Amino acid sequence: MKPNIGIVNSMIRITAGLSMLTYLTIRGARHENSSSHPLLIILSALKVAEGIVRFCPLTAVYEDMAAETDGIEESWQQDIPHNQ
Template sequence: MKPNIGLINSMIRITAGFSMLTYLTIRGARKEGSSSHPLLIIMASLKIAEGIVRFCPLTALYESAALETDGKEEPWAQNLPDDA
């Protein structure tokens, strides 16, 4: 896995992940009957992990989809009919 996010971006992800995780933990602890949604807790944990390893799978997927297979970057062509 080659890092695909920068140092500043990773620090922002770690900070945002810990902030979200702290908020969700406090929210779940205050109300006795309710708990925080597990999916939100997993998302916060993933942001922390992405920041630590400096790899984002969604960024990698976007970068691989944005590049052409022959190595040349070409603009997306729009095949519009000529109504002239």
């Protein structure tokens, strides 16, 4: 995996992920009858992991889709045979 996010972006992801994890942990500890949503905990842990390894899968997919070949955009034309 080649890093596809910068240092500042990775630090922001680590900070935001740890902040979200802290908030969700405190929220879950204070309200015993309502637990924190597990999906939010997983998403915040993923943000921390993305910051540590400096690789974001969504950014990689976006860069692959946005890449042009030889500077020319390919069209979605269908090859329909013409009867003459």
